Amino acid sequence: MLASTSYDAITIEKIAAQAGVGKQTIYRWWPSKAAIIVDVWAEVIAPRVAFPDTGDLEADLRAQLTRMLDVLAEPVLGLNYMAVIADSQRDERLAADLSARIFAPRIADTRDRLRSAQAAGQMRDDIDVDTVTDLLYGGIFFRSLFRLAPLDRTQPDALVAALIQGIGPLR
């Protein structure tokens, strides 16, 4: 339903009907629509954006950002993700849930991959992995949350190249 129905049009009634159960059964397990969505996201979307580790940092960063971009670029699914992030600005419980179930595991994966790149000599070890995580994902989400430009599959390559080589003058 997340991939075909807008977030605002998804209701507990529709979820119960598709699952062939009563609304009370749904409410026994989840306190709200948002809580169900977070669980679905954690189980269905998370495997699509697991961080690859092929040993080639640049290729893996590009692959990871491309996977994220592909999720965000799906017409309904991407807008639904933005809607959930929007709601979390005014809903502390949803913000905490999203953070614990969705963002924290992705960020932990990212840190692990960056630390293994540092250990392999592919990334400077005087740069904090969280700084790189902010730059990496920020570059993708900035465009989609600020509606600056259509998502573009050339963006991951450009972001990763700039990040790896730096924007400073050639040395």
Place this chain on the structure above:
Amino acid sequence: MLASTSYDAITIEKIAAQAGVGKQTIYRWWPSKAAIIVDVWAEVIAPRVAFPDTGDLEADLRAQLTRMLDVLAEPVLGLNYMAVIADSQRDERLAADLSARIFAPRIADTRDRLRSAQAAGQMRDDIDVDTVTDLLYGGIFFRSLFRLAPLDRTQPDALVAALIQGIGPLR
């Protein structure tokens, strides 16, 4: 009011009362609360985040991100900005207004500053300025919109250093 009252608690009535005019006078000039907020932002906040050009790219990038961070870190003002961005996910007119009045001028400033850095030999000229803009602002907004960690005044320095020198191994 934007710095002291939550976005949801700001009403046309309160704005009219503080301005000492009737509601109808407000509605004659602005169609909605969101439209007023965008106008206030464009006139009051924009000068606080004008892009500096001292001739030193790294210092200017740090100064610019620190100014943005200081706005986002103001307790009420920062959350109000996030609330407006959140609402723009479901309000195409607000999204278009924000884009035209708030984001586009900032991004145009940023492009100009980066192009002048390229002309001065302080930035690689084989990197697209929009890619750098995405990385730069994304790194700041990712943390605040995803509520990942409290905003931190050491973040701009770390982001800019990583971006200038690149995360790849030392050459």
